[in-house]
Amino acid sequence: MSPARLPNSYFEQMYAASADPWEFTTRWYEKRKRALTLAALPRPRYRSAFEPGCGIGVLTVELAGRCDRILATDIVDDALRRAADRLAGAAATVDLRRWGLGDDWPAEHFDLIVLSEVCYYLEAPALRTVVDELLDHLESDGVVLCVHWRHPVPEYPLTGDEVHAILGGHRGLSTVGSYRDDDFLLEVFTPARSPRHSVAQQEGLV
Structure with missing residues (x-):
């Protein structure tokens, strides 16, 4: 566990209390956000996508219709098990792994990296390091899609606005x-x- 991000126990407790702690499957807010997320992708299809913090796989299922392969990760075993059930028979090849931002990156390259509601769990210096590492694993024609809640959450090291300021200010990204x-x-x-x-x-x- 990296001290530069929220501890794994925070998320384990969330999933112990609810199978869908952020109500991804029931809230219109979440359904609308997913629709806007998919609509923002500038290409109809991607070869290899990376989705850190996939949770129970609700967005992953929809990305599977646009990708040949997806590497989807989370740090909570219960979440990954629920994602596996949801993704049975998915249109893409989906590889589910236990991994979190701040860990050593997979030795792979991607033409789509989706950072959805995950970056504000890191301290600012750790997020800047993640962006540096991300660029080492992003194909030259690759896309990074970043989406985050804007309202403050006391436990989170960063706000959504602070996350996007860090990514938008990085000289390696346009x-x-x-x-x-x-x-x-x-x-x-x-x-x-x-x-x-x-x-x-x-x-x-x-």
Whole structure:
């Protein structure tokens, strides 16, 4: 366990108290946010996606319709077991592993990395290190999708706004799309070194 993030016991207690502690499956807020998350992806399909903090796999199931392969991780065994049940028969090949941001990165590369409601569990220096490592594992044509709750949570080391300020201020990333409302921030990044191509450009419209 890294001291630079919330302890694993925090999440284990959440899942011990409820099979769906953040009510991903029942709240319209969560369903709407997932729809906006999927709509923000600038390409219709991805080769290899990485989703840290997948929880019970609700977003993972929807990403499976857009990806050939997904590596989805969490630090709570109960969450991973529930995700495995949910993902049985998924459209993509899904590899579920016990892993958390701040651990050593998998020796793999991805053209999609989804950071959904996970980065504010880290202290700011640890998150900056994560972004450095992320860029080492992101393909040159890759996309990073980042979405976070904006309201303060006393236990969390960072707010959603602070998370997005760190990612948006990193010289290795360029922002190519965003959505903001009172409740959450959603941003899409690509490697700063890569040419930028809008969706209209990809479709030959401009």
